[in-house]
Amino acid sequence: MKSSKPEALPPPPPVIPPNFVPQKALGPNRVPAARRGFGTKGQKISLVTNHFNVKLSNTNDHFYQYSVALCYEDGSPVEAKGIGRRVLDMVYQLYNTEMGGKGFAYDGEKTLFTVGPLPGTKLEFPVLLENMSSNRTARGGIPDGVETKRSRRPPQSKSYTVKISYATKIPIQAIFNALQGQDSEQFHEAVRVLDVLLRQHAAKQGCLLVRQSFFHNDPRNSISIGGGVLGCRGFHSSFRATQAGLSLNMDVSTTMIVKPGKVVDFLLENQNVRNIREIDWMRAKRTLKNLRIKTFPSNLEHKVIGLSEKSCRQQKFLLKQRNGNSPSDPIEITVSEYYAKHRNLELTESHDYPCLDVGKPKRPVYIPLELCELISLQRYTKALSNLQRASLVEKSRQKPQDRMQSLMGELTRSNYAADPLINSTGIKISTTFTQVEGRVLEPPKLKFGNGGDLLPRGGRWNFNNKTLIEPSQIKCWAIVNFSARCDTNSLSRDLLRCSKAKGMNLDEPYSIIEENHQSRRNKAPVRVEHMFEAIKRTLPGPPLFLLCILHERKNSDIYGPWKRKCLVDFGIVTQCIAPTRINDQYLTNLLLKINAKMGGINSLLSVECLHSIPLVSRVPTIIFGMDVSHGSPGRSDVPSIAAVVSSRKWPLISRYRASVRAQSARVEMIDALFKPVSPEKDEGMIRELLEDFYQSTPKLKPEHIIIFRDGVSESQFNQVLNMELEQIMQACKHLDDTWNPKFLVVVAQKTHHTKFFQPKSDANVPPGTIIDNKVCHPKNYDFYLCAQNGPIGTTRPTHYHVLLDQIGFSADDLQELVHSLSYVYQRSTSAISVVAPICYAHLAAAQMSQFVKFDDMSDTASSHSGGAGTSGGGFTQIPKLHQKVCSSMFFC
Template identity: 30%
Template sequence: MENSGINIRVRTNFFEVTKLPEAKIIHYDITISPDVSPILNRKVFRELERSAFDAVRPVFDGRKNMFTAKPLPTGDSATYEITLRDDARATTSKLQSKPFKIKIRKVNEINMEELSLFLKRKCSLTSNSLTAIMALDVLIRHRPSMMHETVGRSFYTPQGSQSLQGGVEVWQGYYQSARPTSGRIMMNLDVSATVFYESGQLVNIVAKILGRRTPEDLRRGLNVKDHFVIERFLKNVRINVIHRGEAAARRRFKIDQITPKSALETTFDSEGAITNVAEYFQQRYNKRLNYPFLPCVVVARKVYLPMEVCEIIKGQRYIRKLNGKQTADMIKFTCQPPHIRANKIKQGFELLNYRNNEYLQNFGMNIGNEMIVVPARVLPAPNLQYHPSSREADFQPREGVWNLRDKKVATGATLGSWSVVAFGTEQEYPTDVVKKFVRQLVITCIETGMNIPNTTPPISHANPQGDIEQSLKHAWINAGNTAKAQPQLILCVLPNIGVPLYAEIKRVTDTVIGVSSQCVQSRHIISAKKQYCANVCLKINVKLGGMNAFISPNQIPFIAVQPTIVMGADVAHPAPGDTKRPSIAVVCGSMDAKASRYSASIRIQTGRNEMIADLANMTKELLKLFYQTCGRKPERILFYRDGVSEGQFSQVLESEVAAVKAACASLDPKYKPTLTFIVVQKRHHTRFFPMEKRDTDRTGNCLPGTVVETGITRPFDFNFYLQSHAGLQGTSRSTHYSVLHDENDFTPKELGIQELSYNLCYVYARATRAVSVITPVYYAHIVCKRARFHSKESWSDTEDSEKGSDTSSTFGVVKPDLQRKKNSLLEHNRLFND
């Protein structure tokens, strides 16, 4: 397999650091008290730099680390006091006038020569080299972070922002990071986007939040729902006031709540007399309120401010969940074809203006002006096998996509006992219309190779806001009585694509009844298109134990020659800020020599814990099931782990590799299958841009199978980028695979793991296209999402992270009936197919 594929060149969003600092970089620990946000820390640091370090040009990470190119004139330690009198981030006058105490202490001198040796692979990665990379990272980000709104490693500008309606807008941003590669340091630059509160007069923003054209449309006041929406949106938002002149406008406040009554009705004691807010502003400031019918905002010390004298301050990040329309508009803003994204990255490079960056000059660091070009290969697609009676039983997909024309599934399942539930009235979904769709679905399933002796299942209607559990139990009984057999499937027609109804259907069918369910959207029922029916057929066939397609064994010899289990693992966490819900860990494992059938093991664990707590027992379950299914113990384990950052590599090696080995030893002390442990990363900012037209797909992206293994990969382990899927829209993101532990000799010379990983992206059962990440990891991700629905709680499309359920919430267990399949395959497999 060595050097298989077509050799090409691609451009990537990395800029070479052409000159590194030669002298030692001095590392200081800096403590700013009181403890405040990085945004305010940077403002304090700016004042400190102006007053004490103007000639030294230190750089600061916003929290604890400061680096300089030469020693500070004050020696190894110093203490300062800085007062911010007009700070835009302070929320009270007390904080504005209170001095900040700054303690600086020298920690270390960073030897840059050691970093150079590491990059050339002449020494191992040391703590000194890690600190040197961190220092360079802080250096390239320091100036932009002082000038622009900063979130993590990205900074954002309001230029070219776009309203998302509802009082929020999306800003264009730029991500930058120093990355070690073989022989050199690179600067990774990418475009990003995030959502901010719209700035401006609060009354206008309130009108937008409620979907009104102007504040005049609110003259009737706010109802209870409006009040809740406004208060939830505005809580903790920073404002200034505009009714007391420019000096007073510098005072900043944070909204605590909204008064239940209007400014006319909100009263308080003013110098011994009861007055309302509207009258007070008329008497005190000679300001007649234009919108006295609106409530007031309540800020610190129970101060009431009419909305029309308040302005929302620019640059406040919005972290709540977007609604459907906002999400769609956000995607439109961020979805940029490769050539446009590349141009925006170049614009970002010019905006950063590295050539005239005084901090880089002071440290003696230079960055090249052009995105680098790296060698790549385009791997050939594997041959897919369908049923021998198909006209195209053995074929090679082109550009990662194919269809079911002239093909029958490799193993067709039998569907004899089933029923249909339309969640809506007879008027909304007439029985004749549902029957027509079912007829087309049955015809398509039979043509595709399934066996359906019962072509006319019973049809019922149910209230989508009613007792879903009872409706599904009724459908289950109908299926059994009609076919005189154990029900196999409930087909559910959904009125919308919202989460709550879907979640309840899956909870009930998975954990209460114990039957497979297939949801279809009502908008597809009327047209009953064959392509849609074919996609549904793929899902149903796998749910019932069938096999849609498989890869020729000679193209996955590592798996086919010796008993090998391929595993994919993922951990799904609750939303940011949710401290109540648990995390869900899932491991999926292959159950045959074709790596086409999978089972899953699921665990609930402490929220936001990335390491899989019970991995040993989960692995043990899957190894035993493999033995029961195949009759042999796996002699090799290929383990793909998703969701781990580079900073967690050592932790995952220490805990999870040991857990997999412990699982094997617990089955038999002499049982020691060889293990390869690979981390899979999708959350990165590496992008590839084809240089030749012949190397692009129809969206302008790199072709499926494009693999990059040199030029920008890390110098200290075997890692590569693989773009396995065909682009749909925007710029495709490759998957980064890092081989952390290898007992199967997948060395960079052999280059077999790239081909194997790519081929396994073609066995995803739910679609006729290669997926962007290896199939068992994709399945693990889907099971994580499904398992979340197994807790009986209230689901909302616009669910707020502050409203989590308690970790003691009961998560339902998949019913045993779904775990006893004729092929000994756990029906957890059905979780992969919505």
């Protein structure tokens, strides 16, 4: 195999005019690669998967798509979500004949589908729908019980007009074409119709719908995770095109819902306070907004839009009176007086607290808290705390056989065969799991510091009697303690003992610096400043490393300011810990992180040391891992953080560095890969990483560029190929116009619903299990890999999609490379579920996002070149790392 000679990067040719404005060229219209072959290596294993075969008999029929418009009687459009299904159900009941007796699948918004056409291309139907809410409550400025023009009909009803217009038709044959590997633009539209059928079937059963998952109103499916939040277990179902034909993929799914019951009880639990006097009402307003409540004794439903500004005892509104048949002047009355005089209800709990506002912004409707209950099956969309997240993971686990039984039970309960509309499509869904053949790959051998190889067993290994292969040397370092409970002297002694056993050159700490007791009352940034003042007083110069002990709580408020101070302002590598129990295993894991951050390597693949990785070890190769982390749900003001890590010191594939940028909130495509600001200067992430590779390798340009991308859906694959890859290619051209590296682009997906089971075992599939047949794509190049050991719950495989391979890997070589990259994660002694570069990118993005307290950021600040602030793109930027640590594995 041809190897590259060292050569310098020539200066970029000055062909770009000085005043140019860079454009995001899409380049050629690349599409995902077709499968080249199947893997053969590994021990064969028989498995079943949660895919159920689907037969379609009406191949010559068409799905007809119609647009749906809902209007009030005055012609204004209906904007309220959730009313559409009730209105369309009434259309089906009242106008079945006018619609030709046809059933339809309605997506809940603006589209419905039928099998065969409706009688006309434009249909219009009036519908009178009983309203679930009532205006017989304390309404600000509106007389109680006074008739208006719209109240001559029963006071709890509304009139709608439904307009149905023909849009297009979709051949069912498109599904069969795609299953045979033919390109079919209409395949996704046809499968969408089938998915809408399942959603409508679940809606008829009163389920909560969340995309393609549905949740029954059954208390037995709910688990409490604290804070007034329940984890509600339901089921995901979607149709997939596979090599074995069309299949229904069913899986257990969980969503967060608010705990139904009294609003006051929910707020007490949500805010973890004991009585109503301690409730933070601003926080309560944010939490309750848009939730639906039921009032009693009237038993009517309303949506919360906010809280009253004053308490029930003080909040006044104008109540219009009736004197005989003519209205009299309105009187001003408080909410408490209204309920006492006009409803004969004496308020006992909520006199001195705000009311719920269930009206409209300019027409408030006030209801006392004690008369309100939260209705069931309402999603909780706020971010979960660490404790809630841990509780959810623990309580929602299911062993493989339990999961299989749940799925079979739900498939029986759903009874799709009884739905007349599903039957009219000719769908027949199998009731047995699909059988597949997998292969279990041999784990890669690992090399340690004392020269011996080790073969991991069960996806795990340990460092007992092993030393680090490249231990770092740490001379000037210190321990800083923000926690009063940790015995720092004992920790220091044990850490030195353990580091010596692992071959690490760790000197005694220069000092152990305890936080001043008075400082603990200050805010986190002030506490960090005081600690650094103490460090400057105590140490003779800047330390190489700081071990920081935090309070027992994870994600302490100290963490972000501390990391920023160390990595941005001073360029000091730091490791934070919050120990509860310290033993040798804890210390070994701690040393693995410290050694990697300080430039050492804990273990290497044997094939890495022998330079025998096919197509990687003989040709200069750089490996990228790319990921984007988003803010909490509902936080559109918090930017997304994009991270790209790259391998360095080829032919190694175990050492990485990171480049991180902020970008607009909730944007998945990375837009800072290539950022030319002049003919000579590119401030993009890729150039930064390529130059690092060039300097560390020594003076070689990569001929092969391998890209692992995380977090994108199948609908975004073309954007990865035509936007992100194009930026990377442009970055290469900007460095050297004659340089043409070859690319491999692989997307890794964890958020899918395919699981694999051993038919007669409650154990998970063994680590190294790979599947590239039967349930994989009929044309495109993909495979599933369970690299990790799954001791609890049901293992989720990673779904790898090969979008482009210009390098020419065989199926076996590529699958073994991916498998091996699950064993090079330096902070772990077990194989991980996805390749290490992607894990590192995720860690880098998460850690950099901690540098900025986005909750406290103003909308105006400095640009990326300075501190944290707002860039010209309108989003908060993150600070640059100090030169001393920017090429380190600070994220490890």
